[in-house]
Amino acid sequence: MADRAPHPDTLELRERWGSFAWTPANAEEAKKIVARYPEGRQRSAVMPLLFLAQYQVGAETNTQGWLPIPVIEFVARELDMPVIRVLEVATFYTMYNIAPVGRFHVQVCGTTPCMLRGSDDLLAACKKRGMAKGHTTDDGLWTLTEVECMGNCASAPMVQINDANYEDLTPERLDHVLDELAAGRFPKEGTQDPARHTVEPVGEPTNLAAMMTENHDYRGEW
Amino acid sequence: MPKVTIDGEQIEVPDGATVLQACELAGKEIPRFCYHERLSIAGNCRMCLVEVKPGPPKPQASCALPAAEGQEIRTDSQMVKLAREGVMEFLLINHPLDCPICDQGGECDLQDQSVAYGRGGTRYYENKRAVTEKYMGPLIKTVMTRCIHCTRCVRFSEEIAGVDEIGALYRGESMQITTYLEKAAAHELSANVIDLCPVGALTSRPYAFEARPWELKKTLSIDVSDAVGANIRLDSRGREVLRALPRINDDVNEEWLSDKGRYMVDGLTRRRLDKVWIRKGGKLQAATWLDAFAAIKRAKPGASIAAIAGDVVDCETMFAAKTLLGAMGSTLLEGRQTGMSYPTGNLAAVNFNSTLAGIETADAILIVGSHVRWEAPLVNVRLRKAVKRGAKVFVVGPHWETTFPAEFLGDDAAVVHELPGHVTEALAKAERPAVIVGGAGLAAGVLDAALALDVQRDGWNGFNVLHMAASRMGGLMLGFAQKGGIADIARAEPKVVLALGADEVDWSQFAGSLKVYIGHHGDKGAHAADIILPAAAYSEKDGTYVNTEGRVQFAEKAVFAPGDAREDWTILRALADAFGVRVGFDSLAELQAKMISEVPALGVEGLASYGKLPKAGKTKAKGAIRYPIQDFYLTNPIARASVVMQRCSAELLHGEDLAEAAE
Numbered sequence: 001m002a003d004r005a006p007h008p009d010t011l012e013l014r015e016r017w018g019s020f021a022w023t024p025a026n027a028e029e030a031k032k033i034v035a036r037y038p039e040g041r042q043r044s045a046v047m048p049l050l051f052l053a054q055y056q057v058g059a060e061t062n063t064q065g066w067l068p069i070p071v072i073e074f075v076a077r078e079l080d081m082p083v084i085r086v087l088e089v090a091t092f093y094t095m096y097n098i099a100p101v102g103r104f105h106v107q108v109c110g111t112t113p114c115m116l117r118g119s120d121d122l123l124a125a126c127k128k129r130g131m132a133k134g135h136t137t138d139d140g141l142w143t144l145t146e147v148e149c150m151g152n153c154a155s156a157p158m159v160q161i162n163d164a165n166y167e168d169l170t171p172e173r174l175d176h177v178l179d180e181l182a183a184g185r186f187p188k189e190g191t192q193d194p195a196r197h198t199v200e201p202v203g204e205p206t207n208l209a210a211m212m213t214e215n216h217d218y219r220g221e222w
Numbered sequence: 223m224p225k226v227t228i229d230g231e232q233i234e235v236p237d238g239a240t241v242l243q244a245c246e247l248a249g250k251e252i253p254r255f256c257y258h259e260r261l262s263i264a265g266n267c268r269m270c271l272v273e274v275k276p277g278p279p280k281p282q283a284s285c286a287l288p289a290a291e292g293q294e295i296r297t298d299s300q301m302v303k304l305a306r307e308g309v310m311e312f313l314l315i316n317h318p319l320d321c322p323i324c325d326q327g328g329e330c331d332l333q334d335q336s337v338a339y340g341r342g343g344t345r346y347y348e349n350k351r352a353v354t355e356k357y358m359g360p361l362i363k364t365v366m367t368r369c370i371h372c373t374r375c376v377r378f379s380e381e382i383a384g385v386d387e388i389g390a391l392y393r394g395e396s397m398q399i400t401t402y403l404e405k406a407a408a409h410e411l412s413a414n415v416i417d418l419c420p421v422g423a424l425t426s427r428p429y430a431f432e433a434r435p436w437e438l439k440k441t442l443s444i445d446v447s448d449a450v451g452a453n454i455r456l457d458s459r460g461r462e463v464l465r466a467l468p469r470i471n472d473d474v475n476e477e478w479l480s481d482k483g484r485y486m487v488d489g490l491t492r493r494r495l496d497k498v499w500i501r502k503g504g505k506l507q508a509a510t511w512l513d514a515f516a517a518i519k520r521a522k523p524g525a526s527i528a529a530i531a532g533d534v535v536d537c538e539t540m541f542a543a544k545t546l547l548g549a550m551g552s553t554l555l556e557g558r559q560t561g562m563s564y565p566t567g568n569l570a571a572v573n574f575n576s577t578l579a580g581i582e583t584a585d586a587i588l589i590v591g592s593h594v595r596w597e598a599p600l601v602n603v604r605l606r607k608a609v610k611r612g613a614k615v616f617v618v619g620p621h622w623e624t625t626f627p628a629e630f631l632g633d634d635a636a637v638v639h640e641l642p643g644h645v646t647e648a649l650a651k652a653e654r655p656a657v658i659v660g661g662a663g664l665a666a667g668v669l670d671a672a673l674a675l676d677v678q679r680d681g682w683n684g685f686n687v688l689h690m691a692a693s694r695m696g697g698l699m700l701g702f703a704q705k706g707g708i709a710d711i712a713r714a715e716p717k718v719v720l721a722l723g724a725d726e727v728d729w730s731q732f733a734g735s736l737k738v739y740i741g742h743h744g745d746k747g748a749h750a751a752d753i754i755l756p757a758a759a760y761s762e763k764d765g766t767y768v769n770t771e772g773r774v775q776f777a778e779k780a781v782f783a784p785g786d787a788r789e790d791w792t793i794l795r796a797l798a799d800a801f802g803v804r805v806g807f808d809s810l811a812e813l814q815a816k817m818i819s820e821v822p823a824l825g826v827e828g829l830a831s832y833g834k835l836p837k838a839g840k841t842k843a844k845g846a847i848r849y850p851i852q853d854f855y856l857t858n859p860i861a862r863a864s865v866v867m868q869r870c871s872a873e874l875l876h877g878e879d880l881a882e883a884a885e
Contacts, residue, residue, distance in 0.1 A: 004392060009403055069403070082386030084402040091391040 004091065007099045009069045017057075017070040026056050030078065043081045046089055050075055050096055064105040064143070064162045066097035094147060101143040102136040104181055107160040110146045113153040118170070122157055125171035129178065141182060154199040155191050168193035224291040229298050241284035241295055242270050250297045253306060253335045255313075255420045256372035257285035260476060262381060267313070267372050269335065271305040272297050281305040303339075310340035313370050316351040316395070317421070324368065326422030328435040332370065353398055358388075359406025360869045361413045361481060363430050369423035371397050375415035382478070384606045384625025385409040399423070408874045409625075410599035410854060413481045417467065428485055428866045429465045433457070438464060441780035444767045445475075445483035446534040446692035446760045447858060450578065450600045451769030452479050456487070456761055456780040463487045463761045463780055473579050474773065480599040481870065482854065482861055487761070489864030493744045495756035496785025506754065511786070514753050515800035521718050521736045523801075528554035528716040531702050532723030532741065533691035534858055536765025536777070537824055538810065539722055539740075539757075539790035540693065540700050541817040546794050547720075549803035554716055556708050557697030559726040560850065563707030564664050565839070566698050570832035571673060572664075573695065574771035575683040576656050577829065582607045584684060586652035588645065588675070589617045590638055590668050592660020593849040595625070597690045598770070601658075616645050619662060619847040635666035635843040638675075649675065656684035662847045673838035685835055689770045690850070690857070692760075696768035699821050699830065721747050722790065723757070725859050740793055742783070743859035756787035759860060763789045764810060766817075772830040774823060 007013065022030055030049055037044040050067060053075055058065020067090050076083040090096045097105070106126060110119050123133075123146065130137050131144035152158040155167035159174060166177050166189065173192040180187040196202060210216040223234050226241075228248040235244040240263070245252050255267035265286035272284045273296040281301055296302060314336060321327045353366040371390070376399065379388045387401050387408075401407055407415070416424050438457035445452035445466070452475035454466045466487050468479035500509040500517055509517075527550050529543040544555055566572060576584060582604045594602045602625060609615055609626035617630050618637050631637050631645065641649075649655040655677045659668055664687065677684035689695065697703070704710035711719075712731040719732050723741035729750035739751030742759040762783040768774050783789065791813055798805045807813040818825030855871040856862045872878040 004396070082380075082402075084386055084389035087402060088389045088391060092393045 004094075004098060006069060006072075006087070006091065007066070013068055014070055017068040020053075020057075020068075020071045020074050022052075023056060023059075026052055034079075043079050043085075046075065046079055046081065046086055047093070049078060050086070050090055054096060061100075063103050063140070064097065064101045066100050094145075100136065103141045104161050104178075105143045105145065106131065106178075107145045107147045107150070109148070109150050109152070109156070109158050109160070111149040111153075113149075114157040117156040119157040121171050122159060122169055122174050125174050129175075142178075152199075155193075155196070164189040167191045167199075168196060224289055224293070226289050226291075226293040226295060228295045235289050239289045241272060241274060241282070241287045241289050241293070244289040245272065245284060245295065245297055252284055252297065253339050254285060255331060255335075255370060256374060258374055258377075258418065260382065261374060261377040261418075264373050264377065267370065268309045269306065269313070269339075271302060271309065273299050273301050306339040307341045310336055311345070314340070314344065315346050316367075317370060318350060318367050320365075320368070320422075324365070324422040325363075325425040325430055326368075326419075330422060331420035351395060356398070356400040357404045357406065358401050358424070359408065359412065360866065360873055361427055361485060362407060362416060363425045363427035364423060365425070366398060366400075366423055368421050369399055370421055371399070372420055373399075374418040374420070375399060375424060378415050378418055379407070379409075379412075382414075382603055382606070383409050383411045388415070406874055410480050410482070410595060411478055411603070413484050414468075414478045417477070426465065428488060432464050433459055439780070441761075441778050442469065443761065443780060444692070444765075444775045444777040445479065446767065447480060447483040447486060447861065448598050448600075449689035449692055449694055449770035450475060450480075450598050451692065451767055451773060451775050452483055452600060453775070454479060454483060458761075458780045461781050461784065463490050473577070474769065474775075475600050476603070478600060478603060482857070482867065485866045485870070486858070486861040486864045488866050489743070489860040489862070490759050490761055491784070492865065493859075493863040494784050494787070495742055495744055495748060495754055496783075496787050497756060498786060499748075499751075499754040501752045511755075511796070514755060515797065517753055518718060518736065518738055518797065519800050523550065523552075523716065523718040523736075525551035526714070526717040527552045527720065528556070528711045528714065528718070528735075529702075529720040529722060530559060530708065530711070530724040530727055531555075531557040531693055531697050532559065532721070532725055532747065532859075533693055534760055534860065535693045535697075535723050535790070536760065536763065536767055537693075537696040537700060537817065538763075538765055538813055539794070540697055540702055541820075542791040542794040542805070542807075542813060543720055543722055544700055544702070545805045545807070545816070546798050546801075546803070549798060549805055550801060552716070553701075554704070554711050554714055555700075555702045556704050556711050557691070557693060557702035558707055559724050560665075561708050561728070562661075562664055563705070563709065564667075564669050565705075566703040568832070568836040569695075569698055569772070570683075570835050571669065571685070572687045572689075572698060573832050574658075574686040574688060574769075575835070576654075576686050577771050578604055578769075580682075581605065581656060581658075581686065582611070584608050584652075584654045584656040585611075585613045586648040586655045587613055587615045588641075588649060588655075588657045589615065589619070589628075590657065590659045590672055591619045591635065591663025591666055591847040591849070592658055592688050593619070593622045593662075593851060594658070594660070594688065595622060596849070596851045596854040597660055598688055601688060614648050616641075616648075618668075619660075620849065622849075633846045635663065635668050635845055635847050638668050638671040638843050649677065654679060654682050654684060656686060658686045658688050660688050660849075661690050662849045663843075665850070666843055666845050666847050667841050668843040670839040670841040671843045673835060678835070683835065687770070692767055692769070694768075695770060695772055695830075696766065696774075696824070699768060699824065700817075720794075721751065723747065723859070740790055741859070742787065743863050745859035745862060747859075755793050756783070756785065757790040757793055758783040758787055762787075763791075766814075766824055768824070768830065772832060774825075774827055774830055776827060 033048045034045045054065040076086040136143040158167040168191040254270045256264045270284045271281035275294040441456045453469040453471040470477045499506040606626045615628040719735045721739045725745045725747040738753045740755045761780045823830035855867040861867040
């Protein structure tokens, strides 16, 4: 978190991204997004537009996508708002990458439930493959970030890679996922536990068991 | 009008008041960092916690809580004391203990409040957060590790200045205040964030490590950098003015000050005239006062003597010159140096009649030939407020970057005669319409056309002229105006011209005259002069100034003039002796008494009354409007001598990249 900083605004960056504009499809999409908000409140569209821009940069660079300063300025112009306000949003939310990332952005959740279920091992597995926190590997394939809770605590530990969540991970399962991705295949999203379908209880239900068959009123037993 | 009980005492508070304001009304001190009367409520420092019943059983931030009927508020309970200590402890966790090397020391809210409301010691032994410095330009020095994230500076630049350039990046503990890409804060009011900053994160760069507040002599003064007459306090040590700070005056400057007014003070010690000079064979040579007086006497002017007042002189100086000339039998007085010649028979027609505070309430404003942001930054703040309340603004003149939505109607002054339909309609329908004629407008002769606009309503006079010179209204009240302007004086071919700090005059028109420059800076006027008599700057003499709305204000003497320089009136008094005439005063008090007996309004602090507006004349406005100010930071001799202002001009206006001086 603390070492997050916008990628330096250099002449090369300006040259590469200074002429950024929506692709025809994204221009259509942006119009739709802006139309969701009432007249005079178009600035509210800043978050979806930034995300759209990040996707477009990703498509152009074959990475997850990020937000160079000229692209942030482009979004500010689109919405007619001061660029510092857009930069504030882009730096506040970690879902916006403000520095270049690799083809796959591996976001390992390190918050308490995941940590208790072994996220440290996942980070170690990532490191073994040459990744380092906050850095992109030399082949441009992986960027590793440790993030806070992604809301998958019931199937902890989890990793988010670009738009997909991979849950119930062990170092071996993570290795498998990463191998598949590196090979250009897309492994199944969600839980990686073969015994589990989604986030249903593992094995027998341990609580609210009486609810399994019929609607049960627990209130008298509290 | 809800009734609330504060610490057992029941008081009635105005509708819409917050609990914090209610507590203030009851005379209770509520500590705060982020709350500021003139900014929106942020509620993020949590220092203003109080106990409020009914409500949740925990302390509440009083700045963001509306006062409601029947509330019982406690500011003295154990809960409140503990809450304040807790908040203080959190704020200090990441605040460095560098008060001894911090320029805010001695006038720091955090310092004061931690003494008053904090715990005695710390329990924190971890590493503190450190934040990289942010460049904010030549005026603002940053030590961002000290920042407590109150966001006052962000809110000021967004709400008051109208220039969105400061923001809070990142989140939580990592939050950092910065300008966009660390560009310099480049607007005319940027340095006000230094006053707003409750800690030492934003301090004054030119004043860095100069002095401690308690060793400074504080003198109440008036800003002369423009015609707004902002109320300032000059902080001086020994013979040097170290800084100027705004004083609160809601009628004039609220609590802001333009960067020029604040930072031109270092010019008071540079390029000063501290000796008498006489031009001999084309070269200025140092001389004595007696030589100079003898040389002036040799010119034998008789009644052929004129006085031209500069932009920053006080009424006393002008009156002394007027009396001297009167005793010699001359009335060749002029203050409009650049040759303007608008009629001054009725001063209401050249006054800011709506008052500065009143323009905030206008709902349709037509600006004719005024680059308000540069000519009067503090008026621009008022205009922005008016627009926020729904006013429409139209501008006749070349485009300038407004801080509010405004429609530009073209450069041609003649537009005023045939305003577009929607403009006339907006002015006609407005309850409080206003027109502001600037210096460029006066030069293009729009005065009559503007007077013909109907901007008067019951109890409202929306006819305004915005001057740029601090001495203008005072000069006009004292009769420093010829019918044909300075051209009349040139036509009279006076033997002697007294230039009272007049630096903007085209001196080639006085080639045959003996030019005596009485002023404080070796600027354009001194370059053209035959004899230079060193005088006092605004910080070095008691003086009366009248701002553009006709508000009479007094400034006090902060320091002594350097070297041989004397207060202007004493020089003119001595000249009277040299000429062998009597002026009827031997002290400043006598001079002031005589001046007030002639122009009684100058004796009363406050708005002078100029009566009703005259009927519009028939002068036609014509020609393209051209703003007189080319460089905001270098408009008067003091600013031109100021290193800080020169640097601002080079860096902020001309885009020069200046390396930071090594400390």
